[in-house]
Amino acid sequence: MLKLIKMTVNEKPVELAVDERESLLETLRERLGLTSVKKGCEVGECGACTVLVDGEAIDSCIYLTVWAENRHILTVEGLRGPNGELSPIQRAFIEEAAVQCGFCTPGLIMTAVEIVGSGKRYTREELRRLIAGHLCRCTGYQNILNAMERIVEETYKTVGKEIPGG
Numbered sequence: 001m002l003k004l005i006k007m008t009v010n011e012k013p014v015e016l017a018v019d020e021r022e023s024l025l026e027t028l029r030e031r032l033g034l035t036s037v038k039k040g041c042e043v044g045e046c047g048a049c050t051v052l053v054d055g056e057a058i059d060s061c062i063y064l065t066v067w068a069e070n071r072h073i074l075t076v077e078g079l080r081g082p083n084g085e086l087s088p089i090q091r092a093f094i095e096e097a098a099v100q101c102g103f104c105t106p107g108l109i110m111t112a113v114e115i116v117g118s119g120k121r122y123t124r125e126e127l128r129r130l131i132a133g134h135l136c137r138c139t140g141y142q143n144i145l146n147a148m149e150r151i152v153e154e155t156y157k158t159v160g161k162e163i164p165g166g
């Protein structure tokens with residue numbers, strides 16, 4: 001059964017009729033052309049399909065699009081600056097050589113956005129646990145953690161203190 005859904009995707013209002021069984025992964029990738037959202041396991045195990053819903057990282061393969069009604073969705077495509085420039089998190093991944101084949105990268109970047117958004121200063125061990133829901137088939141975890149650690153430190157120094165409740 002089709003349902004008319006209104007949501008915001010990368011700061012743009014979107015209105016479309018979706019099947020009630022359609023996953024947010026299918027809607028974003030196949031209907032809206034947001035191919036940064038990767039289709040991996042499709043059972044919530046690999047993290048490749050991670051996007052933010054109202055600031056919270058979720059596996060879009062096990063999240064129904066109808067649940068996104070009136071919510072704000074953010075994907076990697078929405079991180080670009082007004083002139084197409086990369087975000088600091090994307091730059092950190094490149095500079096720390098945290099990208100190999102790149103399949104896991106968009107999902108990890110979206111989790112990094114959530115982590116950085118908290119304003120907290122996480123230890124490497126805490127970061128390791130926070131990315132435990134992501135599988136990297138190329139196994140470049142050390143460089144991924146280097147990038148995460150770097151962006152968390154840079155953000156923390158910019159903000160200067162932990163954000164209360166973050």
Ligand code: FES
Pocket residue numbers: 038039040041042043044045046047048049050059060061062
């Ligand atoms: S494709 Fe969604 S968690 Fe693997």
Ligand code: FES
Pocket residue numbers: 098099100101102103104105135136137138139140
């Ligand atoms: S860089 Fe290839 S899966 Fe992670």
